[in-house]
Amino acid sequence: MINKQPFIIKRILAVSFFMLILLLVAAFLGLSMGSAGIGFNELWQSLSGKTGSNSMLPAIIWHIRFPRVVLAALVGATLSLGGLVFQALLRNPLAEPYILGISGGSAVGAIIGILLGMSRFPGVSLSAFAGSIATLILILLVSSGQTILKKDSLLLSGVMVNAFCSAVIIFLLSITRDSKLHNIIFWLMGDLSITGAKTVIALAATLFPFFIIIFWLSNSMNLLITGKELAKTSGINIKAITIALLVITSLLVSATVSHCGLIGFVGLVIPHLLRLVFGPDHRILVPACILGGGAYMIFCDLLARVLPAQGEMPSGVITAMIGAPLFIFLLKRTKQ
C-alpha cells in the first residue's frame, strides 16, 4: 500500500503546533524588548501574576507593547493569508496580494478618510473597505462574466487598477497642504504605532471569523489550483468560492491597510516560504500563514522599534528590506 504519508489532520495539527510555538516566541520577544528597556524578568513576573517591581516597565509592556504586538500579529496574519488566497485564485505562486489593486483601492479610501478627518476606527476602516470593494467591483466588471475565472484577465485588470490607484494617491498627496501630509506619508510606509488595546481587540474579533471561513474553504482552494475544469467536475462551485474568497480577502486587507498602511512583501514572502517548507496543501498553509505571518510581522516590527538610534521607523521598511531580496532569491530559484 502507498499509505506512507501521514493523515492530513495529523499534519495540520503538527504544523500548526510548530508555528504556534514560533508565534509565542516572537510575541514574548516583542513584549519584552523595546526602546524603554529590555524586561524579560518583568514580563515573566507579570505573566506569572507576581507584582512587586515598581518600575514603569509592566505598564509599558501591557499598555503600549501588548496592543502593538497583537496588531502586528493580526496584520502579518491577514497579509499572508491574503497573499495565499490571491496566489490560489490566480493560480500563480508568485502573485502578490496587492496585485489586484484591492490594497491600492483601500489605501485611496483610507486617505480620503484621513483627509476628511475621520477617526482610525471605525471611520477610516470603513472608508478603506469602501475603497477596496469599489476596486473589486470595478475589476469584476472589467473582467466580467466567464472571464472572471481566467487568471490573466484578472491579473491584467488588477495591474491597471493598481496603477490608477497609485496615481490617485499621489494626486491626493500633492493637493494636501497641511499637517496631515506627514501623517499620511508615515502611514503609507506601514506604521503600527497608533493603537489602543480596545481597538486591537475589536479588530481581532472582527478578523477571526474570516480566518475560520478561509480555512473552511482551504480544500476547495486545493482543487481550484489543479485546474478550474477539474475543480468544477469534482463538485466545486468555483464561481461562488472565487467571489467569496475575493470579498473576504479584500475585507481583511482593507481592515489592515486602514490600520497600518501599505506593508509590502509579507503576503508574497510568507506563503511562498511556507509552501517551500510544508508543500502546497492549503489546509496546512492557511493555519501556517496565520500563525507564521503573525510571527514574522511581530519580528519585523520589533526590528523597526529597536534598530533606530532614536525614535522608530515604519515597519513596512523592514518587511520590504527583508522581503524584496528574499523574493528575488526565490524568483531565481523557481526559474531554474
Add this chain to the structure above:
Amino acid sequence: MNTAVNVKNIVHSYGNNPVLKKISFSVTRGNFFIIIGPNGSGKTTLMRIISGILKPDEGELDILGRPIHKYSRKSMARIIAFVPQLEVVDFPFTVYEIVLMGRSPHQGMLGLEKKCDLEFIGQAMEFTGVEHLARRRLDQLSGGERQRVFIARAISQEPQIILLDEPTASLDLRHQVRVMDLMERLKKEKGITVIMVSHDVNLAAMYCDELLLLKEGQVLSLGPPNEVLTFQAIENAYECTVLVDKNPLGDFPRVTLVPEKYIKI
C-alpha cells in the same frame, strides 16, 4: 436505464458564433464512445457540456436517465469524472495528493481522508501504473505519466462515466497505446462508460464501440467505426483526401492520409 448520456437538441454559441447546432445522440451504458471531427467542429464544447462545466443555451441533457439540472454538483461528481487536456499545475503537489483529490466528492468540505479513501486511491494508482510515482511531484513527471495520474484521480472518484478531452494529444506512441489500453480495461473490468474526444481516427477505430463524427456543430454520422469511417464521410468532414481500407488487426477500418503528390487525376 441503458443509456449513460442522452443529448437532445443541444444548441450552444459563443457570442454570435454558433458552435453546436441542434445536436442529438445517446451513449449506451458501458460503451467506449469517441467523438471525432475537424478543429472547430464543437467537440470540446460538447464535452464541456456533457461534463457539466458549461451550460448549453438550449436543449436537454440526461445523465443516467435524469436531467442534469436535477443533480447537485457533488452527486454529479460521483457519477462523471473528467480528465482534462494536460494542464500545467504550478503548485508542487505530489502524485499521491493529486489522486487523493479525486475522493473529494465523497468527502466533507475539508476533504479529510479516511482509511477507505486510501484503499480506493491505492487501487486507482495500481490500475494506471503510477503507484511507484506516489511521492514524486507532479511537475517532475513526463506528459504520459501525468496523464495517467489524472486518469487515476478520475478513477478514484468512483465514477460511472469517464470523460476525456484528447488524452493522447501530446503523447508519444507508447503512451498513446497505454492510455487507450487503460480505457479499454476500464470499460471491460469496471463497466465504466468511456466518452472521449480524439483527433486520431485510427486509434479511435481500433478501440471504440461507437463513433460520433461532428462537422460545423452538427452530427455528420454516428455508429460503429465501420459505418462512420468511410472515405466519403472523412473527406466531407475534414476536406482532405484519404484512403480507407481494412485494418490488418481486425474488422475495423484503417485511414491513410493521401499527400498531394500522390493524388492522380
